[in-house]
């Protein structure tokens with residue numbers, strides 16, 4: 001069994017020394033206030049032991065990390081019919097790209113870019129009575145933590161400034177791939193992005209993708225085949241136009257968000273989350289990527 005503690009301490013020391021921490025996202029005004037010097041990391045192993053360093057208990061906006069949870073809930077509810085509405089190919093483009101090539105016939109390239117997650121939200125609305133509350137309850141149940149919540153100020157802030165997401169949703173709607181009103185779908189999408197969680201909470205939620213679809217309380221949410229597919233999507237599409245770089249440097253399926261969080265996992269072994277708000281030019285946490293590269297290089301633990 002690997003002793004993660006000294007490695008995590010080295011990673012935190014690296015993060016403190018780094019002078020170029022990247023740029024905090026400011027296109028969502030509410031996110032621009034976050035302190036760029038925050039850094040947290042948590043590892044949860046298969047046995048359920050958690051090791052954390054730095055600001056690992058502090059909550060931040062998970063943003064696009066929520067796309068994996070929307071996907072997981074929708075896939076669990078509708079199964080393979082989901083792939084009639086969204087494709088499974090990496091995009092090689094930024095998360096908010098609107099290219100028609102990305103969206104042949106209104107079918108977004110994959111569920112982990114904005115356009116794809118918007119379609120997944122539409123699918124969920126068709127199957128849930130109260131989508132926002134039921135999605136939140138789903139995330140809380142997997143984590144075993146009722147304190148997880150939306151950050152309504154972040155949701156409101158993005159509602160007011162998310163012009164590209166409005167454009168994407170209208171484009172998809174024009175192709176006939178949204179059943180509900182654009183405003184209703186986007187309200188759900190922005191709320192899902194606004195969920196705040198700490199690194200310690202994130203690793204507990206993503207434990208299901210590491211542990212064959214079973215949460216820490218041993219309840220099953222996904223079949224083995226579904227877990228395989230979600231992890232494959234995280235590996236190929238979890239970092240937008242930097243998915244190749246993340247596989248090359250880190251070698252784990254994972255997902256980033258513009259709040260500066262990254263969560264990644266090695267099936268049957270461990271789940272890791274980092275938080276450092278400064279982003280690189282591709283919109284992924286700069287120090288988070290460096291930390292995870294350090295982790296998998298030092299331990300030799302990756303899917304490769």
Ligand code: GLN
Pocket residue numbers: 062063064065095096114158165193256257258259283
């Ligand atoms: N809510 C953000 C958006 O739609 C999510 C983007 C991200 O985290 N990459 O722009």
